[in-house]
Amino acid sequence: MKKVLSVMLAMAMMLTLFAGCGGEKDKPADGETKKVEAGESKDSGDDGEKADSSDGGEITLAFVGPQTGDNAEYGKSMKAAIHIAIDEWNEKGGVNGQQIKLVDYDDANTSEQAASVAQKIVGDESVSAVIGHFSSGVAMTASEVYEESGIAYISGSAAHVDLTKIGDCIYRNNAVYATDANTMLQIVQYLGLKKIGILNPNSDAGVAVTTEIQNMMEAYGDKYDAELVLAELYEDGTVDFSATVSKFEEAGVECVYSSGAYAQTAPFIKQYREKNKDVQFIMSAACFSQEFLELAGADAEGVVLGTSFFYESSDEAVKAFSEKFNEVYGSNPSTFCGQVYDATYAILYAIEKGGSADRAAILENLPSTDFQGVTGKITFDEEGNCPKQQVLLKVEGGKYVEIPNVLKSQTDYEKELGVQ
Amino acid sequence: MILEQVLNGVMLGMVYALIAVGYSLVFGILKLLNMAHGSIYAFGAHMALFIVSMHFGLLPAFLFAILTTGIISVLMDRIILAPLRAKNAPNITALISVMGVSYIIQNMMMIIFDSTKKTFPKLFDFGNVTFLGVTLTSTQIAMFLIALAFLVLLTVVVNYTKVGLAMRASRENAKAANMMGIDVRRIVTFTFFISGMCAAVAGVLVSGYYQMVYSTMGTEAGLKGFSAAVLGGIGVLHGSVVGGIIIGVAEALAVTYLGGSFRSATAYIVLFIVLLIRPSGLFGKDNIVKV
Numbered sequence: 001m002k003k004v005l006s007v008m009l010a011m012a013m014m015l016t017l018f019a020g021c022g023g024e025k026d027k028p029a030d031g032e033t034k035k036v037e038a039g040e041s042k043d044s045g046d047d048g049e050k051a052d053s054s055d056g057g058e059i060t061l062a063f064v065g066p067q068t069g070d071n072a073e074y075g076k077s078m079k080a081a082i083h084i085a086i087d088e089w090n091e092k093g094g095v096n097g098q099q100i101k102l103v104d105y106d107d108a109n110t111s112e113q114a115a116s117v118a119q120k121i122v123g124d125e126s127v128s129a130v131i132g133h134f135s136s137g138v139a140m141t142a143s144e145v146y147e148e149s150g151i152a153y154i155s156g157s158a159a160h161v162d163l164t165k166i167g168d169c170i171y172r173n174n175a176v177y178a179t180d181a182n183t184m185l186q187i188v189q190y191l192g193l194k195k196i197g198i199l200n201p202n203s204d205a206g207v208a209v210t211t212e213i214q215n216m217m218e219a220y221g222d223k224y225d226a227e228l229v230l231a232e233l234y235e236d237g238t239v240d241f242s243a244t245v246s247k248f249e250e251a252g253v254e255c256v257y258s259s260g261a262y263a264q265t266a267p268f269i270k271q272y273r274e275k276n277k278d279v280q281f282i283m284s285a286a287c288f289s290q291e292f293l294e295l296a297g298a299d300a301e302g303v304v305l306g307t308s309f310f311y312e313s314s315d316e317a318v319k320a321f322s323e324k325f326n327e328v329y330g331s332n333p334s335t336f337c338g339q340v341y342d343a344t345y346a347i348l349y350a351i352e353k354g355g356s357a358d359r360a361a362i363l364e365n366l367p368s369t370d371f372q373g374v375t376g377k378i379t380f381d382e383e384g385n386c387p388k389q390q391v392l393l394k395v396e397g398g399k400y401v402e403i404p405n406v407l408k409s410q411t412d413y414e415k416e417l418g419v420q
Numbered sequence: 421m422i423l424e425q426v427l428n429g430v431m432l433g434m435v436y437a438l439i440a441v442g443y444s445l446v447f448g449i450l451k452l453l454n455m456a457h458g459s460i461y462a463f464g465a466h467m468a469l470f471i472v473s474m475h476f477g478l479l480p481a482f483l484f485a486i487l488t489t490g491i492i493s494v495l496m497d498r499i500i501l502a503p504l505r506a507k508n509a510p511n512i513t514a515l516i517s518v519m520g521v522s523y524i525i526q527n528m529m530m531i532i533f534d535s536t537k538k539t540f541p542k543l544f545d546f547g548n549v550t551f552l553g554v555t556l557t558s559t560q561i562a563m564f565l566i567a568l569a570f571l572v573l574l575t576v577v578v579n580y581t582k583v584g585l586a587m588r589a590s591r592e593n594a595k596a597a598n599m600m601g602i603d604v605r606r607i608v609t610f611t612f613f614i615s616g617m618c619a620a621v622a623g624v625l626v627s628g629y630y631q632m633v634y635s636t637m638g639t640e641a642g643l644k645g646f647s648a649a650v651l652g653g654i655g656v657l658h659g660s661v662v663g664g665i666i667i668g669v670a671e672a673l674a675v676t677y678l679g680g681s682f683r684s685a686t687a688y689i690v691l692f693i694v695l696l697i698r699p700s701g702l703f704g705k706d707n708i709v710k711v
Contacts, residue, residue: 150470234680242428243675274557
């Protein structure tokens with residue numbers, strides 16, 4: 001009996017180890033990419049056969065993102081957005097007379113898989129540049145590989161400020177945490193709330209954004225009139241938030257901010273709403289998604305969030321993109337979709353400008369990127385970040401509605417507040 | 421505050437207890453750790469979701485889930501475990517086989533139902549109840565009561581019915597039970613069916629409680645349920661309930677006083693401490709395995 005028990009406990013511990021890896025043990029762990037039907041994209045996967053880009057053939061871009069697991073929705077929709085961008089270029093004759101194709105890889109949003117996929121990509125000479133990876137931690141693991149081998153990589157969703165500090169090959173078309181944190185503080189002030197609670201995932205990203213908010217509030221001091229009452233973290237994969245909810249209730253928060261992915265924030269909001277109908281939820285662009293509305297259901301009502309892209313903008317390019325996206329994907333594009341769409345354009349412009357799809361030539365021309373994309377003006381600062389201006393959205397009647405002229409850029413806001 | 425957190429923990433513990441009894445039932449009879457139980461639990465939830473999404477309502481969904489999940493559990497035994505037993509294969513072979521089954525079920529669900537989180541209708545909603553200054557939601561209370569009723573029913577079946585007697589006899593000594601005219605093979609099949617049913621009941625209740633279903637929901641829940649079973653003394657039904665509640669309360673208190681990042685770690689530390697003091701679990705008997 002004891003023997004049996006000891007074997008079982010050993011198994012339990014082993015399984016816990018796996019479970020610790022984000023419960024992703026069901027994914028192909030050996031870095032084997034899973035092929036997902038992707039329109040014309042044929043992912044050869046192995047390094048054996050590939051198109052030669054130097055022979056006036058095709059230009060190959062790579063997309064990596066979660067296509068299985070909790071965050072699969074993000075990955076699949078981002079891929080669809082990139083396909084739209086590539087199709088648009090191919091329709092007008094490609095870039096420098098060459099057609100563009102996309103190969104896609106699944107990293108299941110895990111660092112282990114991302115690292116091996118990244119190795120595979122840089123080993124494939126035909127790939128000119130890389131877009132994707134969902135979470136910051138995952139993107140940062142893969143970025144080390146891209147930086148080392150000198151291939152341009154643009155993230156459309158990672159927000160950790162350290163990502164672009166990895167090197168000159170790493171670019172980002174997403175708001176950094178400072179922007180997210182600042183947006184959150186502006187929203188709280190706009191709503192006239194005083195007691196803030198924060199619930200972030202216990203990940204690189206979650207901890208970083210919490211720290212960012214704390215630092216910012218400290219810097220603003222008395223000039224900012226709301227206070228941070230309780231900052232909490234949750235384990236990836238948590239479904240029961242009842243204890244956390246009780247803690248927030250006890251602390252008497254008026255609003256809760258979370259930068260987490262909708263798969264976790266939606267159940268949290270639902271469980272909180274059961275106990276308290278009045279608390280205000282402030283989310284990040286991660287919850288700007290049709291799936292969030294579906295998962296949170298009626299409890300999504302009243303949620304506000306800041307995003308640098310809104311599909312109902314009056315901008316013609318945004319309208320056209322949203323229409324196409326609806327056609328191929330069946331729902332409205334999220335912020336990340338818009339951002340990878342623009343990232344694809346940035347790379348293709350760089351190829352056009354340099355007249356070459358060489359990895360080095362792309363890197364040379366990316367810094368001078370300057371065009372009006374669907375997610376605003378696309379330029380990169382010396383670190384490789386694209387400055388973002390966010391808009392405030394509110395969930396009303398089961399859809400997102402823009403509340404215009406509330407959010408300002410961080411510099412404008414700080415000027416107004418009288419800090420700096 | 422502390423009372424509220426303890427009650428939150430008790431509710432969560434009932435979720436674990438529901439899963440834990442499934443482990444206990446099979447282990448009691450076959451001394452087999454059914455590692456596929458977590459996946460079977462997720463399977464039950466998905467079966468219910470399937471019927472719900474076809475607009476047949478919750479009750480048919482519940483019945484359909486119980487039936488199909490019971491059947492898949494029996495099939496697993498008949499196709500994989502029974503031949504192994506017939507060949508007198510060591511227990512570890514069966515253990516590895518059920519782990520394989522677990523992956524097969526989980527990935528099948530991923531292929532058929534997609535890997536994203538899907539919404540599941542709320543089971544009950546009659547407002548909140550305030551009790552000793554603590555607010556409990558109706559879903560929490562309903563889940564607690566149904567789980568309790570189900571666990572009592574299960575205990576009655578095992579302890580006070582003829583089938584239960586046969587189950588206990590097979591557990592004590594399968595060979596002797598066989599000689600006394602008990603069809604042990606049928607009892608094993610019955611046990612797997614009941615264990616599958618438990619998984620389905622747990623799956624539907626938990627899905628209704630959290631209002632969502634996803635293909636990997638069995639991984640974490642299965643592990644916690646298993647820990648609850650071991651903590652209470654695996655093979656002992658009421659032990660599973662107590663074990664589940666202890667783990668649930670440990671988690672709730674960990675979140676309260678240590679923060680959300682310490683949730684699982686605390687649960688396992690409690691498990692280790694209990695096992696250090698009572699290696700066979702709280703209610704487990706120190707059986708000496710005679711070779």
